[in-house]
Amino acid sequence: MTDLERLIDVSEGEGPSPEFVAALRQRVLAEAAKRPEPKNGAMVIDLNDPRRNKNDPENRTWGTTRLILAAAAVVLVVGVAAVVAVQNSRGSEIIEPTETTVPNEIEPDPTTIEPPETPEPVFQRGATRLDSREVALDTGTYRVDEVGTPFTFAIDAELTDSFALVFNYDGRTTIADPQSAGAADRDIVFTRVSTFVDPRDARSVPGEGNEGWPANDAAGWLDNLDDPYIVSDRQQTTLGGRPAIRFDLRLVDDACDQPADFCVFLSGNHETQPRQIKSGSVYRVWIVDQGDADPVLVSVGVDTTADVGWFATAEQLLQTVAFGEPGLSPGIALAEGTTKLPFLDGIRIETPPAASAVRRQGNDAHGQILLDDWAASTEFVTNPRSLDGTLLAGTDALVGHLGVLDIDVTELDSDTVGGFDARVLEFAGSILEPGFALDAEGSVVWRQSRRSRLWVVEHPDRGLLVISAEAFENADFSFPAAIEQTEALLSTLEFVEPDE
Numbered sequence: 001m002t003d004l005e006r007l008i009d010v011s012e013g014e015g016p017s018p019e020f021v022a023a024l025r026q027r028v029l030a031e032a033a034k035r036p037e038p039k040n041g042a043m044v045i046d047l048n049d050p051r052r053n054k055n056d057p058e059n060r061t062w063g064t065t066r067l068i069l070a071a072a073a074v075v076l077v078v079g080v081a082a083v084v085a086v087q088n089s090r091g092s093e094i095i096e097p098t099e100t101t102v103p104n105e106i107e108p109d110p111t112t113i114e115p116p117e118t119p120e121p122v123f124q125r126g127a128t129r130l131d132s133r134e135v136a137l138d139t140g141t142y143r144v145d146e147v148g149t150p151f152t153f154a155i156d157a158e159l160t161d162s163f164a165l166v167f168n169y170d171g172r173t174t175i176a177d178p179q180s181a182g183a184a185d186r187d188i189v190f191t192r193v194s195t196f197v198d199p200r201d202a203r204s205v206p207g208e209g210n211e212g213w214p215a216n217d218a219a220g221w222l223d224n225l226d227d228p229y230i231v232s233d234r235q236q237t238t239l240g241g242r243p244a245i246r247f248d249l250r251l252v253d254d255a256c257d258q259p260a261d262f263c264v265f266l267s268g269n270h271e272t273q274p275r276q277i278k279s280g281s282v283y284r285v286w287i288v289d290q291g292d293a294d295p296v297l298v299s300v301g302v303d304t305t306a307d308v309g310w311f312a313t314a315e316q317l318l319q320t321v322a323f324g325e326p327g328l329s330p331g332i333a334l335a336e337g338t339t340k341l342p343f344l345d346g347i348r349i350e351t352p353p354a355a356s357a358v359r360r361q362g363n364d365a366h367g368q369i370l371l372d373d374w375a376a377s378t379e380f381v382t383n384p385r386s387l388d389g390t391l392l393a394g395t396d397a398l399v400g401h402l403g404v405l406d407i408d409v410t411e412l413d414s415d416t417v418g419g420f421d422a423r424v425l426e427f428a429g430s431i432l433e434p435g436f437a438l439d440a441e442g443s444v445v446w447r448q449s450r451r452s453r454l455w456v457v458e459h460p461d462r463g464l465l466v467i468s469a470e471a472f473e474n475a476d477f478s479f480p481a482a483i484e485q486t487e488a489l490l491s492t493l494e495f496v497e498p499d500e
Contacts, residue, residue, distance in 0.1 A: 120241055121322035124152040129443035132169045132432070136161070136178065145444070146173045147190050148327040149296060151240055154320040162313060169447075171330035172273045175317070177310070183262070184281040184301035186310045188317065191275055192294045192329040193287070196221045197265040202228055202255075206268030215267075215294050218245055218287040228255035228264060239286045239298065240323040249283040249299075267297055270331030280304065284311050286318075293326035332358045334369070340496065343367055343380040344465045347418065350492035365438035366446055368470070369489070375473040376482035378489055381446050381466040384436035392436070392464065395423050395456045402427065405435070407448075417457050417467065418493045425454040431472060451479040455490060462495075 127143040138161075141154045146168050155163065166187070167174035177186035195212030198204065199221070206212035213221045222245065225231055234247040256263035256279040266275040266285075277283060281301050288296040300314040332341075334351045341347050342364040351369075358369045368379040384392050392398045402409050402425075412424040429435065429448030438444040449470040457465040469486040471479035 121152075121154075121320050123150070123241075123322040123324040125324070127152045129441065130165055130168055130173075131434075131443055131445050132167075132447060133165075133434075134167075135165050137163045137165060137175070144168065144173050144190070146330065147171060147192050147296060148330045149192075149290060149293065150324040150327065151190070151296075152320075152322050152324075153317055155317070156320075159313075159316060163317060170273045171269050177313075181303070184278045184283070185303040186307065186314075187301050188314050189275070189297075189299050189301070191267070191273060191297050192269045192331065193267040193275075193297050194270045194294055194329060194331060194333065195268050197267060199224045199226060199229075202264045204265065205274050206265055212268060218289070218295060222247065228252045237286075239288050239318065240321040242288050242290065242323055244286045244288045246284070246286050249277070249285050250281065251277065251279045253279075255279045266299075269294075269329060270333045275299070277301075282308055284314075288323070290323075290326040294329045296323070334358060341367065341380070344382045344459060344462045344495070346496045346498045347380075347465075348492075348494050348496050349489050351489075365444065369485070371478070371481060371485060376469070376471045376478035376485075378482065378486040379446070379466075379468045379470055381436060381438070381468070383463040384446065384466060385438065385440070385442070387434055387437050387442050387445070389437055389440045389442040394458055394464065398436075398456060398464070398466070399425065401436070405433075407435075412453075415455060415490070417455055417465075417490050418495050420457050420459060422455040422457045422467075425456065427452055436466075450475040453483055453486070455486075459495065467493075 124141050124143065127141040129143045129145065132146075137155050139155050139157055139159075141152055143150060143152045148171070162177065163175050164178045165173075166176045166180070171192060173190040174183075175188045180186045193215045195206045195215055196218070197206045198212050213224075222231060222234060228251050230250050230252060232248045234245065237244050237246045239246075251264060258279075260278060260280050262276040262278050264277055264279070266277050268274040275297060277299075278301070281303055282305055283302075284300045286298040288298065290296065298318070300311055300318075302308055302310050336351055339349055339351045341349065341358065358367050365382050366380065368377040370377045384398060386392060386401050386404075392401055399409055399411075407427050407429060409425050409427045412426055415422045415424055428451055431450050432447045434445040435448045436446040438446060449472045451471040453469045455467045457467070459465060467486060467490060469479070469482040471482050
């Protein structure tokens, strides 16, 4: 009887004889002894190996071995089952099968490589610093200091031509699609939060007319956010290496009296550039925790629900964001009364009722006190520089620099500020064009307004302090108001020691 016939008999209830099993085992061991020991205890058979020719003696031998091994496996399994079945049917003693040890885990393939984890972005102190000029963002790594806590982000080849810096001033940074038609149309906005809007009073400026909701309780604020806000997909995450809450946001259809209107507030930043949202638009928002410092609010806005696919493009950029050390908010709340400011190592003023806040930039090289309508301000510039970063050593150097910029300066009667003589200059500028640099790199700048009046003080120990009245819009109305506020401040200004 052949091996194959014996196997057929097994399936019909006749088990193989002990002599057959012993002979088959000897043949298996003999054939296996002819093969070299495989590496790592595993045998690999390449079915596509061109050497695997049925006429090749080595392949024929190995084919025979495989057949014998397969036959042995079938015989052992089927045979044991048949023996057990037959003995049971005869009422004889049951023969227990021999226990086989099976490994608990399969050894991993040593050639398998796990994909590396994406490293957390790292703040790049030396990255290209962006100022307030609008600029297309080419491939590179960029740094922004405008929101007080510096951050960097990267544009790779895939994102080139996908983004532009469209606003970087007054404590807010906006990066948008170059084809964006305006706010909340494919843009990313970074700002600081001194207070969230009161959920019961969505149309009031946070911090002005209402106390708002504490900035250090973002979770509690979201728990209470209701009509006209619709919050969805809220989750804990990280952004830029810091913990954050992320959520999607839109307004109910009748939130505003007019469609596509900015009638509802989200947060305030000491009344400098409060964050408003538009009806009909859809937002994805991150509130980035900074411990004791005011949080950073990052929002991605698209004009309609049909554009939410742009969220994925925005998040490609946001995945590269890395925050530096938490810094002071660029907005400082001002209460009516005596206030110390950090400019030129320390000055003190009496804050007028109309002044609500001062914003800072360039490591206290520049700040401004805003009028209520934000179209005019009193500004402070300490130790200004030419646009190439060269320090302007005195008033004459400053006037000469303005002349290089083709600014026609008129000098008025001198004044006294803080016990020192001050020269007074006036000119009409090209709005938002650079006027002075505020750092040695020339990357942080003071920008011209439509109308400016400058009081220039040459302090013998601390350098140059420029105080200016500025009008950006509606100059015929706002410039006189800016001069009135600035003159009131100058009448109370005194220089103090840094530790006072």
